[in-house]
Amino acid sequence: MIELFSIPTEQAVLCSFMDFAESGEYIEQMNAEDFYATKHQIIFNHIKNQHNKGEGHDAVVIWDRIRSNSLESSQVNESYIMELSSVMALPRLIQTHVKTLKDLSTRRKIAELSKHVSVIANDTTSYTAETAIERVQSLVSSLDSTVQTQGTFKISDVTRRVVSNVIDRHQKLHDGIDPDVDILKTGFIELDNKLDRIDPTDLIIIGARPSMGKTTFAQNIFLDLAVNQSKTVLFMSGEMSSEQIVERLISCLGQIPLKLVRSARFDNEGAGCIYRATDILNKCPIYINDKSQPSLADIRREARKVKQSTFGKLDAIVVDYLQIMTPPEKSGNKVQEIGDISNGLKKIAKDFGCPVFALSQLNRSLENRPNKRPVMSDIRESGAIEQDADIIMFIYRDEVYNKDSKDAGTAEIIIGKARNGSTGIVRLATDLSQATFCDLSPEYYQEQGLGGGV
Structure with missing residues (x-):
């Protein structure tokens, strides 16, 4: 059976986040649930909190935050943080590793969804066939929303697209072609x-x-x-x-x-x-x-x-x-x-x-x-x-x-x-x-x- 997680990849990503100040773009793309290991979710949450506050987040800072919480420190000890900081991480591979974790995270969600679907299919008391279909479709729709990304664009990029479209429409008018032929x-x-x-x-x-x-x-x-x-x-x-x-x-x-x-x-x-x-x-x-x-x-x-x-x-x-x-x-x-x-x-x-x-x-x-x-x-x-x-x-x-x-x-x-x-x-x-x-x-x-x- 294929494992839908990769501990070494998770370790490489966390090490990158703690070592490289320019990793902020990738920290913002990820959520704790993108990590499979609970200890990695804890570490990432502290990294992201520090990043959101605009403060540093190296291994020393992260351990300092974790040890102040007895529940978290019982799952993540100082030696593991030091072990993470010694993992070989290359800046040029951050994007590849993050993409891998996002992909595995999505597949885990699909696997979890299949379990919910099975439960709904067999629950003849709570669901009619029709309401079961609606519930499953709702679950699938919520999964869709978790994998969709909303981009923030530099205004010059948007302006370029808009002006290109305007010029194209203007040229069509000049050539005697209706530029709105596809508009409803x-x-x-x-x-x-x-x-x-x-x-x-x-x-x-x-x-x-x-x-x-x-x-x-x-x-x-x-x-x-x-x-x-x-x-x-x-x-x-x-x-x-x-x-x-x-x-x-x-x-x-x-x-x-x-x-x-x-x-x-x-x-x-x-x-x-x-x-x-x-x-x-x-x-x-x-x-x-x-x-x-x-x-x-x-x-x-x-x-x-x-x-x-x-x-x-x-x-x-x-x-x-x-x-x-x-x-x-x-x-x-x-x-x-x-x-x-x-x-x-x-x-x-x-x-x-x-x-x-x-x-x-x-x-x-x-x-x-x-x-x-x-x-x-x-x-x-x-x-x-x-x-x-x-x-x-x-x-x-x-x-x-x-x-x-x-x-x-x-x-x-x-x-x-x-x-x-x-x-x-x-x-x-x-x-x-x-x-x-x-x-x-x-x-x-x-x-x-x-x-x-x-």
Whole structure:
């Protein structure tokens, strides 16, 4: 059996740390758990404490710290410290030895994790099959975070990358090439102009009261991503079945009333619309999961599956909707639970490098206001969502409240937060009978005196 530790390597590293003043960079990379031997963990803790205080940490200083603690001195004696200080250590090998210890430490964690997984698998009393999977995924996720490193970069290095990117984009513009061809867009011209861009790590919240069309709006966005931008999309639908979703997509793409698709009472022209829409959908990189009340672990699992089946390609995740998701821990505090979910969705966006669009319910209290247009505080359990989200949009259709509204057939997309863009209102045409939102014509803006749709 292969041993997942190396005592000689640990000794060489500790000797290097005590002998060479310039080893601070490597001390900062390591933790006590990277050492297998308990006595080495004790010694390293004192080395790191001295380093953090900006004080020296040779063999004499370290022994002085250890002998003042009876518990530690019972495990590490003076002769062992002196033995360590006599170990042959070469400065040029510190990096290699540290890398070896980090690797062995990670492998020990994996081995320990496998024991936990075995216990969970056999504990049929505490865990259902579903909760067992979630617990294992949580453990794996925590292991991921221990091996990820966050770098601190000199500003000149970051500046070099930024300027290089700017010059490359400028050159593409000069050559008549769209530099934003790979940037994700919603597919709505005025809305994209307002938002400027959707970054790969963005959490986008789409909030609305019932009947406003938030699911249809989200489906229109991911349909444009897949059909017109060739982006791979995962749609987590906690409310509708996959069949219902596809019916809506066919209605939208085929521009045929949804009720005709569902009832199958269409004529030959309608059949042609359905076949054309189906042909387009069959070529789309859209993946649908309709598990009710999905958890963060479910989303991570399905996202990994999509990436595996597409050789690493996943461009957007859509979640419908936030408030029916299963929280990581049921505390009974709905605000805390929703906060954990929104924070978890933001982490998923960062970890998978793709934006997450999450639909959200709004508080019923807005119905009691004369002006029923949503504002930030209307997001149900809103505190953490406002903080975690990069973009927050609301949908308002005046005809829902005013049957004789002059704005019937249109919707206001209210941008309440846009970290890199502009807040404000964008108007879109709607035909929910055909599951459609679309850009308004220039003539509409001229008639209404709206000046460019804002």
